[in-house]
Amino acid sequence: MQAVKIAGIVFFVLVCGFSHGSAYDKGIENIRGEIEFMKKDDPDKYRDFRYALRHIRSINKKQRETTSIFVAKAVADHVHGKKYRFTSNEHRLNFLSVIMGIIRVESCFNPHAVSGKNARGLMQVHWPTWKQYFSSQEEAHDLNRNLSVGTQILGLYMNRSNNDLRLALYKYLGAKDDRYADKVIASAIAFKKSVLSNPIKDILDGAENGR
Numbered sequence: 001m002q003a004v005k006i007a008g009i010v011f012f013v014l015v016c017g018f019s020h021g022s023a024y025d026k027g028i029e030n031i032r033g034e035i036e037f038m039k040k041d042d043p044d045k046y047r048d049f050r051y052a053l054r055h056i057r058s059i060n061k062k063q064r065e066t067t068s069i070f071v072a073k074a075v076a077d078h079v080h081g082k083k084y085r086f087t088s089n090e091h092r093l094n095f096l097s098v099i100m101g102i103i104r105v106e107s108c109f110n111p112h113a114v115s116g117k118n119a120r121g122l123m124q125v126h127w128p129t130w131k132q133y134f135s136s137q138e139e140a141h142d143l144n145r146n147l148s149v150g151t152q153i154l155g156l157y158m159n160r161s162n163n164d165l166r167l168a169l170y171k172y173l174g175a176k177d178d179r180y181a182d183k184v185i186a187s188a189i190a191f192k193k194s195v196l197s198n199p200i201k202d203i204l205d206g207a208e209n210g211r
Helices: 003-015 025-041 043-059 065-081 095-107 127-133 143-160 165-173 178-197
Strands: none
Touching (some): 025 043, 043 095, 043 178, 065 143, 095 143, 095 165, 143 165
């Protein structure tokens, strides 16, 4: 995205090691109702929500369960909104896998993440560069807004790179760094493999209810 984000790989290692308080506890009852409605009204989105939630919890074990639920729900809503959808044909990765891969590397699924260079939220959108797309620094941590802005930026770079994910990731980072690109692509592939190797059961197991 910009050269100042080059420290992002180190930041990824740090952010996964911390547990943050959650502002999402107060809204958990409401989101449970939304998830139940999703299960009945949109089974495909519900399935992707469950895959995202399972993967987030396997990666960031210190994150509060309510936070993980909100993050997974926001990712599922965003992916199925179809506004910014793209794929990586070269790596056989769908939109969900790409998004899960980049969020894992950028923030370890922590919506509160702030880098030393003032990149913020799930997709670590660099505030000094893209602040015109937010009403405040706090809004940069809003799940839906951060995903929309971050994905729009990455989608722009995908278009400019002729759908080459590696080249787009160089632009997103702001530097030609194969370590970063390799980590994002590997993380996306790992999510895809976790889906293919361990399909979600059809029955409700209570995961999205915070148990």
